[in-house]
Amino acid sequence: MTERKCILTGDRADPDLLVRLAVGPGGEVLPDIRAKAPGRGAWIGVTRGALEQAMARGKLKGALSRAFKTGDLAIPDTLPELIEAGLRKALLDRLGLEARASMLVTGSEKIGVACRKGQVKLLLHAADAAADGSRKLDQALRVGQEAEGSDLAGFVLPVDRDALSVAMGRDNVVHIAVTDSRAALRLRGVIGRLESYLGCVTGAPVHGEQDSAGAPGGQ
Template sequence: MTERKCILTGDRADPAMLIRLAVGPEGQILPDLRAKAPGRGAWIGVSRPELESALAKGKLKAALARAFKTGELQIPDTLPDLIEQGLRKALLDRLGLEARASMLLTGSEKIDVACRKGDVRLLLHASDAAADGNRKLDQALRVGQDAEGTDLAGITLPVDRDALSMAMGRDNVVHIAITDSRAAARLRGAIGRLESYLGCATEAPAHGEPASTDAPGVG
């Protein structure tokens, strides 16, 4: 898809990193995270704190009224929560899919071996993983990537081990190693969207060549 414009900031970006808002059958504004809902939509590319501020000050309502050319819209107070819940679910669902497709490894010993062999394309840590365990696997990753002495490290997810374990159908998932490059790219996208929204982005996912800058923010 071509770039879209955030209705709050005017900035343009890849839609994979934005949030589409759509109008429900009764005029309610709802997140359309997969950008599949029929009809017109409006795009936002701000963090949760910025969205909450825009919602409280009426800026979001005004921007949506301009985008949809109507003031007869219902914006739920829970919209920031709905977006965060949806982004978390999208990330966990993606991890579950990759696990079922055997695109990843769990278990510190298996991950350590794969890291040192250079087979790991993406290393992930649960938010409540022990710092010592993270350091050991990060070092193994650097060894396998011939990057000793650099700051190369895994990504600490904004998701704890209980949520990871439930999503993947495995016990005590604390660390995850992605061994397939395409799976790693898919997960970087899901992680990047959530972290960007939470205001804690640690790694910007790649989305290919820059797109056209002439696309509107509504669609």
């Protein structure tokens, strides 16, 4: 897809970095996280805080009226929450898909072995993971990436272990190791979009990216 323009800022970006809004049959504006709803859509690329401000000031309604060429729109007060929930679901769905495709490793012992062997492309920790367990795996990751003494570490997801366990259909998922480069890039994409919306972008580093820079990130 070509770049899309955020209706609130006027900035253009890849659709994968934006959130599409669509209008339902009753005129209600709802998030279209997968950008597959039929009809005209409008795109936003702002943080949740900025969206809430735009709603409070009437800026969002005006921008949507121009985009959809009608003022007969119903914008739910819960739109910011709906978008966040949709982005979280997209992340958990992607984790579930990668787990079923055997692209992920769980269990601290197995992850530690894979890290030390340099097989881990992306290391993820649940938001409520114990600091000691994460620290040990981060050290194993640095050993495998020949980066001892650096601040290289796994990425802390904005979701807890219960959500991860449900998404992956496994018990007590606290840490996740991604061993496939393409899977790591796909996950980094959905993580980045959620982070951007939450306004806490830190970037989930994909290890060995140079080996897969030209690889397609098929869905």
